[in-house]
Amino acid sequence: MSDRWLEIEQLSIDYGGTRAVREVSLSVPAGTTLAIVGPSGCGKTSLLRAIAGLVPVAAGRIIAGGDDITSTPPSRRDVGLVPQQYALFPHLTVRGNVEYGLRARKVDPRSRAEVVERLLTFTELTDFADRRPAQLSGGQRQRVALARAMAIEPRVLLLDEPLAALDPQLRGAMRRQLMTLLAASTGVNVMVTHDRHEALSMADHVAVMRAGELVQFGTPRDLWDRPADDFVADFLCAATYVDVEADDRGVHALGGHWTIPHELLQPPSSRGPARLLLRPDSLLLHDAPAPGSVEAVVTHTEFVGESTQVTVDVAGRTLTARSGRPVRRGDRVFVTLSMGTALVQKEKVAA
Numbered sequence: 001m002s003d004r005w006l007e008i009e010q011l012s013i014d015y016g017g018t019r020a021v022r023e024v025s026l027s028v029p030a031g032t033t034l035a036i037v038g039p040s041g042c043g044k045t046s047l048l049r050a051i052a053g054l055v056p057v058a059a060g061r062i063i064a065g066g067d068d069i070t071s072t073p074p075s076r077r078d079v080g081l082v083p084q085q086y087a088l089f090p091h092l093t094v095r096g097n098v099e100y101g102l103r104a105r106k107v108d109p110r111s112r113a114e115v116v117e118r119l120l121t122f123t124e125l126t127d128f129a130d131r132r133p134a135q136l137s138g139g140q141r142q143r144v145a146l147a148r149a150m151a152i153e154p155r156v157l158l159l160d161e162p163l164a165a166l167d168p169q170l171r172g173a174m175r176r177q178l179m180t181l182l183a184a185s186t187g188v189n190v191m192v193t194h195d196r197h198e199a200l201s202m203a204d205h206v207a208v209m210r211a212g213e214l215v216q217f218g219t220p221r222d223l224w225d226r227p228a229d230d231f232v233a234d235f236l237c238a239a240t241y242v243d244v245e246a247d248d249r250g251v252h253a254l255g256g257h258w259t260i261p262h263e264l265l266q267p268p269s270s271r272g273p274a275r276l277l278l279r280p281d282s283l284l285l286h287d288a289p290a291p292g293s294v295e296a297v298v299t300h301t302e303f304v305g306e307s308t309q310v311t312v313d314v315a316g317r318t319l320t321a322r323s324g325r326p327v328r329r330g331d332r333v334f335v336t337l338s339m340g341t342a343l344v345q346k347e348k349v350a351a
């Protein structure tokens with residue numbers, strides 16, 4: 001018996017001869033949440049549906065709790081699915097929906113009632129138990145879908161964009177509640193999302209996909225500190241890698257346009273070529289030249305509440321920064337590094 005509760009080995013999925021998912025391999029231990037994240041059409045939902053048994057696998061294996069379930073019919077996989085629009089049974093009450101899987105498994109009425117009452121309490125739905133889905137808010141429906149999937153205590157719980165159908169105000173509150181619910185599950189939770197904040201904040205492991213391929217798999221911290229390439233850096237952290245060359249005078253970036261003092265970097269840079277990960281929180285904007293600054297032009301601004309996200313052009317490279325004070329498109333600014341926030345990595349960016 002494997003201690004890894006979900007393993008995916010070299011999994012490929014085809015639709016009519018077109019490969020939508022290519023040789024994805026990863027493994028996730030029990031009691032943790034995996035987020036599959038990536039841009040639209042990258043194959044996230046296909047991967048999720050393949051784990052559920054709803055799309056055929058062209059090659060590779062899916063192993064849950066040590067059992068190869070690649071060819072097991074969906075109903076016998078011990079997998080719970082929360083679809084994107086929840087797909088509740090409209091004619092059943094909340095209680096009826098939550099109870100559905102237990103009835104199908106012929107669980108005796110007493111045990112069934114116990115599980116349902118426990119889950120209704122847990123998801124704060126007791127007062128709504130006799131309502132039908134049409135009489136519920138979006139957040140309440142989401143909790144019913146989750147309780148329904150959790151009732152059978154599946155070894156793998158699959159959630160397709162669990163917060164996407166909720167309005168933005170509700171999403172923050174539901175994210176915290178969903179994290180509490182997922183933490184209580186003993187199997188593996190797999191969540192598809194295109195939202196990097198959701199992936200980084202809710203998951204123990206993150207799989208980043210692009211064009212059907214797995215480009216990086218790791219903990220949120222790993223991905224935040226060491227995105228594998230420019231795509232992951234941009235997608236997950238709104239960050240940019242720049243090639244640098246370090247000598248005794250400092251670290252030279254952007255074709256020699258910008259010399260950064262060694263003492264601002266983490267870890268202190270050794271001499272020679274390296275790459276520097278510049279995240280929005282690594283860059284400071286000034287009105288006038290400052291020690292170690294480089295001149296830039298503001299190309300785009302976006303007010304995000306507590307700060308403004310600012311895109312600047314520095315010697316032909318686009319960098320993203322945050323600014324606490326108002327700046328406008330076309331403004332000339334000076335960029336410095338915030339002490340200790342830009343990470344130096346020894347290898348250069350792959351061409």
Ligand SMILES: Nc1ncnc2c1ncn2[C@@H]1O[C@H](COP(=O)(O)OP(=O)(O)OP(=O)(O)O)[C@@H](O)[C@H]1O
Nearest residue numbers: 015016020038039040041042043044045046047194
């Ligand atoms: N039933 C299908 N028949 C043919 N092609 C499909 C089918 N389902 C998905 N695809 C294609 O497979 C690729 C991956 O689709 P998938 O839905 O898995 O992506 P996704 O990352 O979940 O996208 P989104 O975030 O937009 O939902 C896309 O190019 C899509 O057009």
